Amino acid sequence: MSVRNLVKLFAPRSIALIGASDRPGSLGATVLHNLVGGGFRGAIHPVHPTRTELAGLRVVASVAELAAAPDLAVICTPPATVPGIIGQLGERGTRAAVVLSAGLAQARDERGRSLKQAMLDAAHPYLLRILGPNSAGLLAPGLGLNASVAHSGALPGRIAFVSQSGALMTAVLDRARSRGIGFSHIIALGDSADVDLGDVLDYLASDGETASILLYVEHLRYARKFMSAARAAARSKPTLVLKAGRVPANVRAAASESGALAGLDDVFDAAIRRAGMLRVFTTEQLFAAVETLAHARPLHGERLAIVANGAGPGVLAFDALVCGGGSAAVLAPATLERLDAVLAPGGTRANPLNLQGDAASERYARVLEILLRDDGLDAVLVVHAPNASVDSADVARAIAPIAQGASRNVLSCWLGGDSVTAAREIASGAGMPTFDTPEDAVAGFLQIVHYRQNQNLLMQVPPSVSGIPASERGAARALVRGALAAGRYLLSDPETKAILRAYGMDLVETRAAASVDEAVVAARAIGFPVAVKILSPDVMHKSDVGGVALDLDSEQAVRAAAQRVRKRLGELRPDARFEGFSVQAMARRPEGHELILGAATDPVFGPVILFGQGGIAVQVADDHAVALPPLNAVLARDMIDRTRVARLLAGYRNRPPADMDAIVAALVQVSRLVSDIPEIVELDINPLLADASGTIVLDARMRLALADHSASTLDRLAIRPYPRELEETIEFGGAPLLLRPVRPEDGPAHLRFFDALTPDDVRYRMFVRIRELQPSQLARFTQIDYDREMAFIATRGGPDGLPETLGVGRVVADPDNVSAEFAVTVRSDLKGMGLGRILMQKLIDYCRLRGTREIVGEALPQNTRIIGLVKKLGFEVQPAGEEGVRSFKLVLR
Structure with missing residues (x-):
């Protein structure tokens, strides 16, 4: 993690343009035009081998002829020249460069290195920082700096925009300029050979000119570095992310349901939540959210009250709130009594409040004051539609000082066009998040809610010590080592359950049997009724091959069932290896919910934990949540709440609620397991049966891989736990x-x-x-x-x-x-x-x-x-x- 010399990159006092040109359409000409036209207050030194003057500036022929080392060099020369130029600049004392040249990763030098690596090798002795290569450049409007290929400049402001796409950078720049949105920095990362997303986030987190950060992300390489920087940035200023690649081009192969369900985008979304950032899904939402969060006060709850001067706008807002998963405030009886003295005949006394179309500014103000005295709400949305008898600007002027003095958020929506422009300006000037439609206003409120939820997750720091007795951890590790020593990477059902038992999970009694006769002996020892399941490392879903027999209540039934499932395996999957039978006690829990708990390994973020609705239709139901370990009770509860099955677990009709503490404990134990034992790369517990009396594991599957023990096991985790x-x-x-x-x-x-x-x-x-x-x-x-x-x-x-x-x-x-x-x-x-x-x-x-x-x-x-x-x-x-x-x-x- 490094911000070394980044101040030279983002706040230079002098710039050299290597490859400056006046040839129309050339890279060097475009950047020179932007540098000169941007109003940069420092010195600009064009470098060109034959020209003596460009754009009214004196030109030198090479880096060696520069009178002094520039803070920043912008390079737009052919790829083969870049490593040498970087070396010359470093020797002169330059400590930052923007490399606009492309193709360095593909081309090789005489030593066989890629030109990108040769460039990095040249920069390393001097700690010279490089943005790019293949970058579209950077802008710092407050400094008049436009060292980019953008077709226009940017307005100064307090928003930093960091993009992994140069094309999107220029498109956002154009859109923002037309809407009057200003920036502290606009940065196109390019190939991120040196300066990457984590470095830039670190710099911007402590930059006094930046109040909020917007990111456009396509890919990540260093999860720990990104998460460390993202969490630091999100603690000090709103940080929003627009992520491309939500739908993968192909589905990665996985030996478990957890591995198949924990898609790349799910994992990235979990990382954003845990980092305390807010994810948006369109560029429009990106700018809307930053404006909303910039004006929002800290939110201590999620209950919204809606006030409108008509039934229609209020109901539209209420529908958007409920359908968006938001919480409508329930007004206290004392509040309703106070409102009775203010509301006109025909107005509604419930949320949403209808003030009637002729509601004057005084009524709006009085109602808002009453609502803000109610401890049962956390924010108020004021919706106003134009009315011939009421001036919208008067309404805005009446509620603005109340909103400014409130400890809770007051949002406003001004329906209409030119007639409400003045009202929008007054409300926005008073610091109220202001919107054009009720749906947009509710979406803005929900962004504040989600941001608050993510900030709460950011505060969670689970410990690194698992709390599992050393003897139990040792026994689990011994099982893993023994399997790997035998060349087995998929643990048997009894082995998996022995490890889960060591980590405090409740399981049905299970025994392995190598033959039909052994299955009968195992059933007799367990006690009837039992279940018999096929054991094969090549079969993920036993029921797909008829490999499960339930409610067997005698030795004869066990013998017949074992022979039957063995035969079915040979008929349907002759290629599958047969390793015997798993004999289990039948779990009698008629009101139990089938859940899945699991773990998988993401190629970027490492271990991830999965929770959701289980059973044989788990992939069809597609009801799951993903989180990054380590987990504690708060993080585990958040996972559960993000699934649809959580509503079933809460109980309904005569079905009592499930023991949520037991489910949370199971999630935390799975998190501890994969944190402790790096060789576990995939885990399925499906189903985990949960009811009012607790949880019990019925079936489980665990896949291993050789681990790198040269580093700490905690280095696999994207988030360092509390030490x-x-x-x-x-x-x-x-x-x-x-x-x-x-x-x-x-x-x-x-x-x-x-x-x-x-x-x-x-x-x-x-x-x-x-x-x-x-x-x-x-x-x-x-x-x-x-x-x-x-x-x-x-x-x-x-x-x-x-x-x-x-x-x-x-x-x-x-x-x-x-x-x-x-x-x-x-x-x-x-x-x-x-x-x-x-x-x-x-x-x-x-x-x-x-x-x-x-x-x-x-x-x-x-x-x-x-x-x-x-x-x-x-x-x-x-x-x-x-x-x-x-x-x-x-x-x-």
Whole structure:
């Protein structure tokens, strides 16, 4: 993960155009025209071997003749020349380049390398960052920078648009300009040989000129890197994704139903949800959503109240809400009583409220004030249709100050054309999300709802330690190793169930039998009635080959059934291997629901978990949800709620609800299983029978593959789990004190910790005076990605029973894990008691464990405590920069 030198790419002060031209239609001429016409305030240096002047600018013949190294180079020369140019630029001191040239991946140099690899090799010694090749360029309208092949410039604004398609970039640019939408950056990634989506997200997440981020994505290569950057970006600003390739050209082969059901787009959708971003499906939705989220307040619930000046518009909005899966607010009796004094005769008292066509601005305002006092709703949609007796602008002016002062979202819809233009402008100026139709308004509200749901998922950080006893995990791993040693990659039914049992799953008693006689013996031991099933690694669905016999209540019935299913296998699948029989106790659960729990391995995101409606028609029903492990109870419950079968599980008529806690526990255990044992690449539990008394596994299938044990098993996961193994309890001040990594739920305690710091302590830590933490700062401090940084807190229970944070030690390593910057802060009333040294030692031990080479930091000269502490710990202390700032360095290896 690297943002090194990206400021030179996205905010350069000088630019060299290598391959500048005045030949009409050429790449060099197009980019030169855009650079000059964009109003870039820095220096522009065209490079051409024979020309002396282009577009009124002095031209030099080569990189070597540039008077000084430019911050950014834009290259549009033939592919074979690019690696050499990159090497020359790096040697001169340039640290960023946009390569517009295409075809570098296909062409080879004299050493047999692709030109793309040769280009990267040339850039590496200088840490020169490359956007492209085959990029359509970039724009930073606030700087007047247009280093692209776009046919027009962009308006300045606060939206960043990042695209993996140059064609879509130019199309969006054209559309946005016609609608007056401005951008902080527009970036076409091209082939992403160096700078990729994760790098750009990292840069934009901390860019002060960017308020929201839009992504157009076609493919991903590095899931962990993307998820790490996406989660960091989504914590600080709305991040929206438009993904192409929803329908795959071909269906990948899978040995399990989970593998077949967990399609590529399902997995990508699960990743977007878990990253706290919002997915949209059209370019129109992309811009509508960013405008909506930019104006939206934090949503604490999902209940919407609708107010309209006519039955039709209100009902259209209500229908869109219910059909879209939204929740309609139920108004409290006290609210209805207050509304009675305001509503005209004939108006409705229920949601949606009909104020009648002649509703004046005062009625709108009074009704909105009453609704916002009702704790049973979370947002209000105001719909207004033009009326000859009521000025729409007056209505907008009446509700605007109420909406501005409300703690909840107020959305507005102004039906009509030119006559409501002024009302739309007033409402939008007041910060209200504003729409043209009731359906669009409800869609906007649901986008806020979905965004809130995804942000809640972003907060979930399940632990890395599974909680399964070591002996049970060891037994499960031994079964897996034994099968692989024997060259078997599909576990038998009894083996699969033994592993599931080790991970706490409830199963029907099952025994394997190699022959008919053994099947009879197994049935006698289990007790009648039993089921007999064929065992064959080549058959996914046993019932398809007549390989299942149920309710066998005697030895004779078992013998006859075993002979019958064996014969049927030979007739229908003579190529299938026969490995015996599985004999099971019959599970008598007449009110049980058949579910599927499973796991598969995505080529990009690694292990994924699947849940849905099970049974023999599982693929036809196509009712399932996918999520990325690790899971906790909140994430598992979200999976269940996203399926249609969840409504059946909730109970109906005389059928009691299923034990949802047991289903959630089963999902969490499957997540722990695939996280613990990397060799498990596919798993089907189908059916998992669930009813009011719990869950029980009836049938299961597990496929293995050799795993790479040179890396941690957790490296397979797209999301790094909470590292519980780093927790440590020590004694401090005569009482136990827990040192552990920070978690998102530490936010309230972090605020109290910040409030307990003196102004000087805040300035020593941040080098500036800050009165209070902003939400984005709080998120940045408590919602960290454990792949890229670590923050240890010292915590204990406070006098009020709430957890309190006494100190924080934080370290952030560079992308190459060479250097890590630290910061330590102790609550002001606890200074001088040794807590700073404890936290500092914790950081040093952690960095040694990670193999970091050195720890560095800075402090103001007045911060004598930290300067004295690091000297005692062996740090080298030197003056650095202005104001007497001291720099620290401790070499670890």
